Amino acid sequence: MTEKPNYFDLVYQVVKEIPEGRVTSYGAIAHYLGLKSGARMVGYAMNAAHTLPDVPAHRVVNRQGLLTGRHHFSTPTAMQEALAKEGVKVEKDQVQNFDQVFWNPEIELSI
């Protein structure tokens, strides 16, 4: 990695703006950054963000509200535990009331 892609930092910033007790989806961030087809890239960026303490990757889930990246955490339950502590109900790796805790950057950040 000769350089760190700018959009990586963009993803980090958006994720860092996620309020406690709220979650967002990769596609939402991707679309917000213009990476409409780069949802994968967002997740990929998250992989690097995983090393940054300021990037709550546990608040980022997929479109289904499913904790797809929980396996990348220190423990398979770390993501669920973190969300549960913030008030987000997680059952079987699935976010409950996903539509209620969903945080849309395009709206919350007023684009």
Added chain:
DNA sequence: CGCCTGACGTTGC
């Protein structure tokens, strides 16, 4: 330098 994999999403069948 080339191939493969990968925290997703969407469309088609």
Added chain:
DNA sequence: AGCAACGCCAGGC
């Protein structure tokens, strides 16, 4: 309504 395949792009080996 559920399952499968494709598409996008970048990093790692």
